[in-house]
Amino acid sequence: MFFRKLAFDLDDVSPAASVDFIARHRETVENITMNNTSVFFRLVAVGLLSLLSGVFVNSTALAQGSDEIKNKTPFPVRYTSEADQKILIKTLVLAPVYDNVNGVYAKPIEKLLTDMLKSDKVWGYAKFPASQKNIFIEQFDSEPDRVLNVLNQAQAQGMLTAFITKGPKGLTARLKLFTQDQGFLLLEESFQDQETFEVSVLREKFAEMYRDIKNRLPYQGYVLSRRGLDVTLNVGQINGVQVGQELALAQIIKINRHPKLKFMVGVEKEIIARVQITKVDSFLSFAQIIFEKETGVVEAGSKILPTDFVSYPLPQINRDGDVIGDIPSHRTQPVNPEVTPPVEAAKQTSSTATNNSTEQQKLGVITAQGVFSQLKESVVPVTGNSFELSKGWTPGIYLGAQLYYSENLFIDFNTQYLNFTTENPLPGSFGSKIGYSYFRITGAFGYDFILDNGPILTAAVGFSSIQTKVSQSAPRALTDTNIDAAALQLRAAIPVNEFTLGAKMDFNFAKKVSQSPVTSGDTSSTITSIGVFGTYPIMPDLRGRVDLYMNKINTEFSGGTVTNTNPARSGTIELTNLQAGIEYTF
Numbered sequence: 001m002f003f004r005k006l007a008f009d010l011d012d013v014s015p016a017a018s019v020d021f022i023a024r025h026r027e028t029v030e031n032i033t034m035n036n037t038s039v040f041f042r043l044v045a046v047g048l049l050s051l052l053s054g055v056f057v058n059s060t061a062l063a064q065g066s067d068e069i070k071n072k073t074p075f076p077v078r079y080t081s082e083a084d085q086k087i088l089i090k091t092l093v094l095a096p097v098y099d100n101v102n103g104v105y106a107k108p109i110e111k112l113l114t115d116m117l118k119s120d121k122v123w124g125y126a127k128f129p130a131s132q133k134n135i136f137i138e139q140f141d142s143e144p145d146r147v148l149n150v151l152n153q154a155q156a157q158g159m160l161t162a163f164i165t166k167g168p169k170g171l172t173a174r175l176k177l178f179t180q181d182q183g184f185l186l187l188e189e190s191f192q193d194q195e196t197f198e199v200s201v202l203r204e205k206f207a208e209m210y211r212d213i214k215n216r217l218p219y220q221g222y223v224l225s226r227r228g229l230d231v232t233l234n235v236g237q238i239n240g241v242q243v244g245q246e247l248a249l250a251q252i253i254k255i256n257r258h259p260k261l262k263f264m265v266g267v268e269k270e271i272i273a274r275v276q277i278t279k280v281d282s283f284l285s286f287a288q289i290i291f292e293k294e295t296g297v298v299e300a301g302s303k304i305l306p307t308d309f310v311s312y313p314l315p316q317i318n319r320d321g322d323v324i325g326d327i328p329s330h331r332t333q334p335v336n337p338e339v340t341p342p343v344e345a346a347k348q349t350s351s352t353a354t355n356n357s358t359e360q361q362k363l364g365v366i367t368a369q370g371v372f373s374q375l376k377e378s379v380v381p382v383t384g385n386s387f388e389l390s391k392g393w394t395p396g397i398y399l400g401a402q403l404y405y406s407e408n409l410f411i412d413f414n415t416q417y418l419n420f421t422t423e424n425p426l427p428g429s430f431g432s433k434i435g436y437s438y439f440r441i442t443g444a445f446g447y448d449f450i451l452d453n454g455p456i457l458t459a460a461v462g463f464s465s466i467q468t469k470v471s472q473s474a475p476r477a478l479t480d481t482n483i484d485a486a487a488l489q490l491r492a493a494i495p496v497n498e499f500t501l502g503a504k505m506d507f508n509f510a511k512k513v514s515q516s517p518v519t520s521g522d523t524s525s526t527i528t529s530i531g532v533f534g535t536y537p538i539m540p541d542l543r544g545r546v547d548l549y550m551n552k553i554n555t556e557f558s559g560g561t562v563t564n565t566n567p568a569r570s571g572t573i574e575l576t577n578l579q580a581g582i583e584y585t586f
Contacts, residue, residue: 087181095150132150166450187213250272348386413442520569523559
């Protein structure tokens with residue numbers, strides 16, 4: 001009866017319960033077999049226990065096999081291409097902006113691009129590494145390793161470069177985007193116009209190029225997160241997204257590049273899913289997956305394919321050049337009444353004039369040059385033969401500074417110093433060697449006229465002061481001279497590719513010439529100053545500069561008080577400078 005009950009009970013319980021049941025009744029089974037010494041009952045007990053053990057083992061194995069099937073992931077192993085990962089941009093670094101007109105355009109455009117990146121809802125902003133600022137931006141085109149170094153140091157996925165050149169064909173501007181994909185150029189936008197020279201209009205053009213370069217990316221947003229079939233996208237109302245729209249998601253398989261210039265000419269992509277918009281915020285949207293090529297293939301970073309109704313907005317810029325928001329996609333009128341649409345800004349001359357009057361750009365240029373000078377001072381005495389002091393190519397120093405109160409108006413100071421020892425030019429004079437020093441300082445207020453066809457004409461009014469000092473000799477060969485004059489300075493410069501070439505001339509009037517410690521009488525002087533120069537960019541804020549400058553002072557003496565024992569009838573000072581150094585824009 002007991003074994004019948006045992007068999008009946010075990011038929012109705014699970015394998016785990018069967019094991020527990022056997023353990024609890026083991027003592028009962030053993031007692032029965034001990035009391036009944038019959039071999040038959042012993043065999044029956046052993047057989048029954050073996051049968052139950054086999055059932056338990058088989059049931060356990062079946063349960064384990066079922067668990068293994070249930071624990072297998074339903075998602076396949078996903079593949080993400082390297083190109084897809086390296087073209088995903090979340091943070092951008094901006095390289096220093098360059099121009100060839102001493103920062104007139106570079107400074108306001110760099111501020112504009114920085115402001116746009118900082119206010120961008122898609123791209124973040126990273127500072128350009130200080131250790132890389134000695135790189136001229138054109139090196140990035142030919143040296144992609146430098147791009148990768150900058151991106152690694154800035155912890156960014158992309159880099160923008162911008163430069164503006166002014167030449168015979170007007171103003172040319174370029175905006176370039178580099179990415180982690182081998183450090184190569186991905187996209188470029190450019191602008192050229194012979195009639196646009198105002199900073200305010202150039203700002204609008206750069207805002208358009210910034211928007212266009214984003215819209216030319218092979219994707220127009222990406223998936224931020226996924227939960228089940230619900231996804232969050234980084235595009236919203238500002239991009240033209242509306243509830244009910246369907247968007248395609250894709251993976252970039254390969255970037256096709258120009259064989260020589262390496263910029264992107266197209267991409268190979270595979271559509272992996274379609275989603276339908278269920279809710280829209282200003283800069284985000286929420287959608288549900290309605291088609292997925294493989295279960296689980298959509299994940300954070302999946303790209304939204306470009307469509308006609310989704311695009312990146314145009315940044316809004318007020319009259320002071322500040323970024324104040326975005327103009328939503330397909331909007332025809334600006335949100336803020338202070339903002340002038342880009343096309344209208346180019347047409348409204350009066351508005352442009354107002355913009356220019358409110359722009360106060362404080363720019364400065366410091367110049368430091370080494371000088372090799374050749375100086376001659378000749379004297380024609382009242383009696384006796386003429387004589388001449390001559391010194392060939394002796395070193396000196398030149399320093400200059402310009403401070404801009406606006407885009408065109410500036411104040412300028414510069415000075416040159418020269419000191420040397422040479423032979424006494426007067427025969428019979430005591431002292432075979434004499435010391436000679438030359439010191440010049442000028443100051444002026446000036447204005448840059450930026451012409452439509454490229455050149456920059458500069459006019460400045462100020463003063464010029466020249467002092468020469470000569471050591472004593474007996475009889476005295478030369479006297480100390482001080483020349484003060486009002487000056488009109490004219491300069492013309494024209495950009496030629498990366499170079500800037502120019503010429504300058506000074507007209508001096510209201511001249512006052514004095515001698516010491518002795519004088520040869522009243523004076524009448526003419527001063528001629530001409531020069532040519534050229535500059536070349538070394539870094540965005542640093543340019544090399546070379547000048548060839550010639551100055552000639554003719555002085556006639558007549559009448560007045562004469563205290564010189566060997567008075568002069570006339571005298572001439574000729575100075576030729578070869579100057580080489582740097583210009584730093586701040």
